[in-house]
Amino acid sequence: MTTIMKAKTAIAALEEQLQKDAAQVKATIGREPNLTVLLVGDDPASAIYVRNKQKRAEQLGVDSQTLHLPADTTQAALLAKVHELNADDKVDGILVQLPVPDQIDDDAVINAIDPSKDVDGFTLQTTGRLWTVPKNSQETVGPCTPLGIIKLLDFYGIDIAGKNAVIVGRSNIVGKPMAAMLLNRGATVTIAHSQTENLHEVMRRADILVAATGRRHMVTAADVKPGATVIDVGMNRFIDENGKKRLVGDVDFDAVSKIAGAITPVPGGVGPMTVNLLMAQTIRAAAAKISQ
Numbered sequence: 001m002t003t004i005m006k007a008k009t010a011i012a013a014l015e016e017q018l019q020k021d022a023a024q025v026k027a028t029i030g031r032e033p034n035l036t037v038l039l040v041g042d043d044p045a046s047a048i049y050v051r052n053k054q055k056r057a058e059q060l061g062v063d064s065q066t067l068h069l070p071a072d073t074t075q076a077a078l079l080a081k082v083h084e085l086n087a088d089d090k091v092d093g094i095l096v097q098l099p100v101p102d103q104i105d106d107d108a109v110i111n112a113i114d115p116s117k118d119v120d121g122f123t124l125q126t127t128g129r130l131w132t133v134p135k136n137s138q139e140t141v142g143p144c145t146p147l148g149i150i151k152l153l154d155f156y157g158i159d160i161a162g163k164n165a166v167i168v169g170r171s172n173i174v175g176k177p178m179a180a181m182l183l184n185r186g187a188t189v190t191i192a193h194s195q196t197e198n199l200h201e202v203m204r205r206a207d208i209l210v211a212a213t214g215r216r217h218m219v220t221a222a223d224v225k226p227g228a229t230v231i232d233v234g235m236n237r238f239i240d241e242n243g244k245k246r247l248v249g250d251v252d253f254d255a256v257s258k259i260a261g262a263i264t265p266v267p268g269g270v271g272p273m274t275v276n277l278l279m280a281q282t283i284r285a286a287a288a289k290i291s292q
């Protein structure tokens with residue numbers, strides 16, 4: 001039997017603790033943990049993410065604000081906004097929604113975020129910490145998507161130590177931090193990508209296969225070792241032959257789910273975990289203020 005690794009089940013198990021932690025913050029500092037999102041321009045895919053974040057925040061008792069700035073916002077104006085939020089004691093977490101319009105240097109803006117408010121896990125400080133944990137210990141901070149994947153693996157009892165993990169995709173927000181987190185837990189990690197020779201063969205060696213390429217049907221049944229765990233990070237939207245809007249991942253789910261030992265669905269797998277981890281890191285950033 002193949003395990004379908006649903007976010008809903010894992011999130012339900014984590015929910016009570018997060019609500020408790022959020023309530024504890026509120027009881028102590030008199031306000032809910034606050035996440036402030038800077039959204040520049042109108043990317044339709046971003047709108048869905050913003051909506052999901054909002055919903056989740058309400059369920060957990062997190063105050064989530066979205067500051068929507070016009071598409072022609074300058075780099076200087078956005079940096080000024082980040083600095084303002086850094087200085088605002090009522091803001092616990094700051095997220096600059098990506099992508100930002102072309103006139104803005106995303107790297108400069110992300111790294112302007114105070115590392116203690118970097119709940120998205122994208123700053124150089126967070127990245128450095130992720131890669132420099134002491135031997136045999138685990139990171140405490142990081143980008144929300146790979147952190148969410150680790151939570152899913154843990155919840156569904158998937159062993160990581162000693163396993164062959166293959167990640168397809170080398171982005172700074174998924175592929176590379178995913179590699180660090182799996183390595184921190186004792187996996188033997190391969191980061192494959194569009195230039196990898198014999199990619200199909202490399203994927204077939206995986207006990208844990210993470211697909212993060214943004215290419216529909218990138219992973220098919222022939223790419224998967226029987227019994228392997230398959231994590232699908234892809235989110236590809238398209239209109240099917242009946243004119244219906246569809247969302248699918250990078251994995252051919254119907255075929256691969258017959259072979260895999262465990263597999264994440266899209267939607268309902270990695271995406272909601274990302275949102276949940278964003279809330280968890282926001283609550284933690286707020287809670288850190290109490291203990292000081």
Ligand SMILES: Nc1nc(=O)c2c([nH]1)NC[C@@H]1CN(c3ccc(C(=O)N[C@@H](CCC(=O)O)C(=O)O)cc3)C=[N+]21
Nearest residue numbers: 048049052096097098099120267268269271272274275
């Ligand atoms: N600074 C920044 N950090 C991000 O983490 C970030 C970002 N910018 N920009 C956009 C992408 C995209 N992203 C999603 C996360 C979850 C879902 C999600 O919850 N998806 C659901 C529902 C999808 C649907 O119904 O359309 C699912 O997969 O089941 C979607 C998209 C985070 N991103």
